[in-house]
Amino acid sequence: MNRYFRRKLFIYILTFVFAVSIDWLIPRFMPGNPIQNLLSRVSVRAEAAEVMYGYLTEAFGLDQPLWKQYLNFWNALFHGDLGTSVYLFPQPVIKVIMKAVPYDVLLLVPAIMLSWITGNKFGAFAARTKKLDNTVLPIWYVLTATPYMWLGILLAWVFGVLLDVFPISGAYSYAMTPSFSLAFIWDFIKHWFLPFASLFLVQFGGWAIGMRNMIIYELEADYSHYMEALGAPRKLVRKYAFRNAMLPQITGLALQLGVIVAGALATEIVFSYPGIGYLLLQAIQYQDYFLIQGCFLFIIIGVLLANFVIDVIYVLVDPRTRKGMEGGAQ
């Protein structure tokens, strides 16, 4: 088991190094002077441009040899120095991002977990029950084919504009100040619900389809037929099938994370929800390179952490990985 984790950890560290290196490499190897490139696209006053030029020259450290630039880059990273935001000058990028991250976590974690659990349960329930399967399957396919932000737009229009039951902009009303009062929490939940619902629904369709297909596959397996022949109750056979079908779904979650995160970022833009996605839109529109870079690193770190958690869960759930890894041979 230790070997398994060491291997995984090695890959994650490698991925992180790879990501940071790309982050460092691209501005330096694009044609032209990166600082000029950046400044030419930001419209600031002349004096501000001069200050920025000085700051950027120092931040990039282009006068030093390449290897030193690279080491400096890592050094700054470990000190939490991701540069200064142009869009929100002179706030440091790390501060801007840290303010946005909690909103992402509050949105993503419940949406991912709830949709995965309920989607799997419902998918298993629908498999091989002909009536349900035929009515519900097309709906799931449409759901999983829906771009996240479009479902967001649709929900915002129906529930925010037509029915006017949910607010569709921001994380809480402008008139309120964040506090632990009941009124604020209620307001917060009302703002949170629609973005959450659009993330939940799209994923739900995908998990339900995946589970349905896996259950059908497992019910065709020899062990299921054997148990049926022995006269085991249908419920028991399905229970075993469900357990086996869970494993690929866990792997599937790890594979889907990148897409889900991208979807969440787009959904935040629809609802002006102040997470990283909304920040990113501003950063791209203002060509705020340091902010873009910071968001990039945070997205990678988040996905890496989530992957690691999924790995741990996989080992806990699947006894074969534990056994196989202890023996040293797979």
Next chain:
Amino acid sequence: MKEKIKKKSKKIENSKKKNEILYFALRNNRLRVGMAILIFFIVLTFVGPMLTEYDPQENVGPGYMPPSSEYWLGTTTFGQDVFTQVMYGLKATFIVGLVGGGLGTFIGVLVGFVAGYRGGIIDEILNMLTNIVTVIPTLALLLILAAYLPYRGVLTESIFIGLTAWPWAARAIRAQTFSLRSREFVDLARMSGKKPLKIIFTEIAPNMMSYLFMTFILQFGGAILAAVTLDFIGLGPTKGISLGLIMQNAVLWNAIQLGMWWWAIPPGAVITAIVASLYIMNVGLDEVFNPKLREM
């Protein structure tokens, strides 16, 4: 003589098998519905621009107009015709699907075949690469590139999507190749001195054709969805029009708050219809190729 007969009987068998697949394909409702929707939109991509006399970026009339006989899907805040924009945007969607999905499938197949057939150290290295690319989201990579590429076209976008979309395909194909590798007929081919590349293409690939085709369909749909997200966040093509860009503009100019559903809703509805038709086609194909699923 004997050889000839054998060949002939094999040919007949082959055509019989093809006929059987065609037989089930033509009678599979899911495949028929999916195919019909997809063909409708493909035709629309070519015919659509002829149905309108406007230019997608042109200001053709008053803004804020709801759908009418003159402006089929209404107009934007600036008086652009939404129907025209959607018709022209379709082209970008299919280009991204073809190029991005095609490239993703190609790399996935290549990596999967080589890793699965070769095994050993090459497998380890390719596996590691697959794992790394799996974890890094397309969006994140494009983010960094987009910040420094001043001009991006639909083709650049498709290539980036293809370059990052292949890992799941590679994994699945590797696993299948791995299980086919130790079958008797592959052993036989190896003993008869065939080269590895030839074995992959003449012995292993034909047995996975249906699977590869379905992989391409899923990659096609995935690439389209990825492109919409990128366009929406602002990492899409810098010029031209795409369905994602229409939606981005709609949201940025508060189309939802202003009740301009005709601007924000149709482009996404088109995407959903195209991708859903692909997915439903895929289920249908699965039933056609896999007799176990047919009885349902």
